[in-house]
Amino acid sequence: MRTRFPRVMGAVAALAAVALTAAACGSSEPRDVLADAAAGHLTIGTKYDQPGLGLREPDRTMTGFDVAVAKYVANYLGVPESGITWRESPSGQRENLIRNGEVDFIAGTYSITDSRKRVVDFAGPYFIAGQSLLVRADDDSITGAESLEDGKKLCSVSGSTPAQEIKRSYPGVQLQEFDSYSSCVEALYRGKVDALTTDDIILAGYAAQYPGEFKLVGEPFTTELYGIGLPKGDTDARMKINDAIEDMVATGAWQRALEESIGGSGYELPPSPTVYRY
Template identity: 50%
Template sequence: MKLLKVSAAVASVLTLSLAATACGKSDDGGSGGDKITIGIKFDQPGVGLKTQDGKYTGFDVDVATYVAKELGYEAGDIVWKQTPSAARETMIADGDVKFIAASYSINDKRKAKVDFAGPYFLAHQDLLLRADETSITKAGDLNSKKLCSVTGSTSAQNIKDELAPKADLQELGGYSECLNGLENKAVDALTTDDSILAGYASQKEHQGKFKLAGLKLSDENYGIGLKKGDKELRDKINKALEKMKSDGSWEKFVKANFGPANYKYEPAPAITETS
């Protein structure tokens, strides 16, 4: 009888210990070595890039790192996860990431599936052309051209619906694939946000090869995507974004990541995603 009581006591202690260990590994808190998984792009120089030596760089990376710190996580607590455009809503809904900062434009279709904090950046859809291209000066010129964008991006949808419905649009898995096609003359233009295009154009190996058309074809307000209904997290992230603007960090991040391309960026936008 005594043996049974001791065994029960040991089992109870083990159960509590295991439960405490599991709680310590969640990314709901922010201390004690907890981790937080954040979605970014891996192939957007200047915005979100995983380098060959395994480092993560770009404006979105800087913003996400800042926000994570305000939530209680150090840089070493962050697990970066690649989030392709077409998979962002699914990854949030499935809990694969805590939040996403990946040139993620806020729109009503997406807001039906996820919530956003922000916006924290205003970009515009533009075109990246070869440096010697002279026949494309406006959106309508794309109707007789081969155009590349990424599957699931708002840029591809804008082209299909409004800007150049007769363009020969190719949708690929990543912007780097489109860039290779542009350089090899398999396509005539790459379309996406000007911030992303500026990042590519500013890379040392690409300098002098490409140019931005300078067309403001749309307004793209970048927000931080999170699970639908998580008002507490949204409010915390918005507070962090406000602090990032007021303490000068936002300006610092923009200049560090887009400065080499002489990118004419917009001022930091007002926070609108509050309800």
Template identity: 50%
Template sequence: MLRRAVAAFCACACVFAVSACGADETGKIRIGIKFDQPGLGFKKNGTYVGFDVDVAKYVAKKLGYSEDEIVWKESPSKQREAMLQNGDVDYIVASYSITDERKKVVDFAGPYFVAGQDLLVRKDETGIDGPKDLNGKRLCSMTGTTSAVNVKEKFAKQTQLMEQPGMAECATALLSGIVDAATTDDIILAGLASASRGRLRVVGKPFTQEYYGIGVKKGNTELKNKINNAITDMIQDGSWQRAISDNTRGVAYTPNAKYNPPVPNGKGNK
């Protein structure tokens, strides 16, 4: 009972004081990221790389933490809300789309990026220039996502769907010729294309908008506002564009200029 009472007190304190929320006894900040998304959040030989990682590091620095004071926590999509609610992490940067349903249980800073659903194909593919070209084709996406369903319902009803646990498996299926295309958010596809060393390419015609936010515990307005200020600084000082370029190197990928760079606390996070 005593332990629960202490935990509850600390959780409440987080709402009012960033320093109390962001640091434990060792002065660390705990940040949730993906470990399996090349180009965004990827664990590689004990280090962490990707655009989300760069954003997370920039924000942490603005909050007063050096890189060696960051504790990285893997944040699978289905666990993100619980991790924030339970205080397992201080904030999450993990291709975390801002939605009305999620805003009922967590708060979001941002958006820091606006992605769009797109297609990944082999570099020599000439017959697929958009989702309408997928009738009769074999398409791969992640299990439990709406990406492939969007294509089949809105564009190409005769598409054959293959679901895999992750997009890396879809990229493998694409490279081996098992499927003709893969689909999810464009920046994730760009990371996969970069990792393929030129064997895969992004079609480059996004057909949705996904507003990526940084998740914080519900009610922690002070931390949310500080993160919004950090995102604004990252965009204005050029670090945002450098992070995009660094993590999509070797790929003909440009974020949709109609929506990027976004305005933190703007559309998608009202």
């Protein structure tokens, strides 16, 4: 296991670098989501380095629960999987990707917050998560967020809701912000940080990908509503995407997608959320 880890994470990092280079090109105005769907094509943002949620596999296929939700929404809007172009959407770049027209919408562990709602619109939520901690499997010194304030080094991602929560609620923690969660996982594996914080479902995906290396500790200490981010003011598209999420839940496709993506991780699967129709 330990001999394979650096090679796997290196491959993920290389894919991320390629995607970020590609993301440099795009328009400067938000897209018209329903017009693009009517034309048979959507550019959808998601994460590329989150096992069980949004992961770009070595063969370039996309897997995970966020990806399944995005595919279902696209199909509901009349766009088959063959009409989707995927775009990596790092946490700190999501609002700009939407505003600059580089994506039609983003389904990528995108927490709905008041500050983000001033810039983009959200459909959903399609999932409710909670912020937690991932540590090395042999580390019993960390039991929750409070135990991090005793000189521990914590990793999260720049621009993410979890990083902002740590700064606000636990200012004594030595927070190190990286560009991606895969970089945090590698730093945790190599002992450069003591813990990684983000939402529990994301951490469960990493723990499942590297069995015996990591474990989740403590109780979730926030509530995160995952929504689909889209251009501000595109009310028709937002309502249609809300319809798609409700349809996914009603048909059982939501539950099946979650079980297929995360069911083997040991993470306790939550019930489906109520769409709030922001």
